[in-house]
Amino acid sequence: MAKLFSSLRRGTELVGVLLFSAMFVMFILQIFTRYVLGRPFGWTSEACVIFYVWIVFWTSAFLVHERDHVAFTIFYESASPKGKRVLAIIGAAALLVAFAAALPGTFDWVAFMKIEATPVMHIRFDIIYSVFVLFVIAVIGRAGYDLYRLAGPHWREEVEEQRQPDASEAPTK
Structure with a gap:
């Protein structure tokens, strides 16, 4: 099971890296076309915003x-x-209840957004904001899993501080 979760984590990290890389390429292309060629592409700015939305919600989820x-x-x-x-x-x-209560409205809002599209690339907004639905579902799942662990016999491990000191907190000699 740990190997499966490790593979899934690697896969989600890969998607995050690909999204960030694509946004970076679009950003550099926009700079090149604007300042070197003197004729900027309109779609690169739009693509950067779309990739940014996906990066924020994908990595948060x-x-x-x-x-x-x-x-x-x-x-x-x-x-x-x-x-x-x-x-x-x-x-x-509180997170579980709030996000679970918001889930139907989130689905409705994202589905409703199919009537609108981006001005340059004509990508429907429901496709762009579908990542928000994944985010909401992930928050619900994570909160449920936290409640499950807190209700279990090893709850002390969950509330104890698990963080490792970073380099700035390392003891000096």
Whole structure:
């Protein structure tokens, strides 16, 4: 099972790298056509924005860990392990409920956006914003999995600090 998750993680990382690389190529092409050729392509700017939207939601859904998000943790850090567990359960449950409640509306909104398209490349907005549906589903799944782990016998491992010190925090001699 760990090998499957590792392969899936590698696949999602590859998609993120390909999206970022494509955006970078479009950006360089836009600079070249604008400043070297003097005739910019309109579609490259639009492509950069589309790739950016996909990068943000794809990486947030599948690659960025919860500990990497900006969070206000003053109460959480000062709580006992049992208090941390309660706070983590409340947070995960709130995310699960909020995003699950928003899922039908998200589907409807994305489906409705098929009536609009980008001005230059004529790509339908439902295709562009379909990644947002994946993001919402991933948040629901992650919150559900967090609740499952917090309800299990190894919940202490979930609330203990698991982060490794980075280079700036390394002890000096």
